[in-house]
Amino acid sequence: MIEDGKVVRFHYILRDEQGDEIERSAEDTPMTYLHGANNIIPGLEAALSGKTEGDELDVTVTPEQGYGESDDSMHQRISAKYLRHAGKLRPGMQVPVQTDDGQRWVTVIKVGLKTVDVDANHPLAGKTLNFHISISEVRDASDEEKAHGHAHGPGGHQH
Ligand code: ZN
Numbered sequence: 001m002i003e004d005g006k007v008v009r010f011h012y013i014l015r016d017e018q019g020d021e022i023e024r025s026a027e028d029t030p031m032t033y034l035h036g037a038n039n040i041i042p043g044l045e046a047a048l049s050g051k052t053e054g055d056e057l058d059v060t061v062t063p064e065q066g067y068g069e070s071d072d073s074m075h076q077r078i079s080a081k082y083l084r085h086a087g088k089l090r091p092g093m094q095v096p097v098q099t100d101d102g103q104r105w106v107t108v109i110k111v112g113l114k115t116v117d118v119d120a121n122h123p124l125a126g127k128t129l130n131f132h133i134s135i136s137e138v139r140d141a142s143d144e145e146k147a148h149g150h151a152h153g154p155g156g157h158q159h
Helices: 042-048 142-146
Strands: 005-013 021-023 031-034 056-061 074-081 093-097 102-111 115-117 130-139
Touching: 042 056, 056 115
Parallel strands: none
Antiparallel strands: 005 021, 005 031, 005 130, 056 130, 074 115, 093 102, 102 115
16 A cells, blocks of 8 residues: 555556646656655645555646646746757747756747747646556565655666
């Protein structure tokens, strides 16, 4: 049974509120995480708690329990030189940006001559998420995994 200190592997299909698919886990590599360690969004972790190997479930996650609300102050106009992207920028593209805190991904909103308007919110911020989950494995975490706060092995953290 899934509880704190278990490593869980699961396949998922993520759809938006309209039922359109956003993404799914790779067929040969289920998502792998350490339960109770904030490895995944809170709404999903709560729904998986108490479930077991072989279970399938549909979970609706609100923005508050997912990637947060979309924040307009995260819309910024930046100089194009900070964008690390080869080729033509188009609205909707996800591109890496160099910031004082390292690299982060933003979504292009509008492309100007020397500036680019970007949205630095998480791409799934503000969205209600519908997951279809199928749990493929539940096992005890190793002491090392517990100490690191994440799962090791395929689909998990690779050192
Ligand atoms: Zn580790």
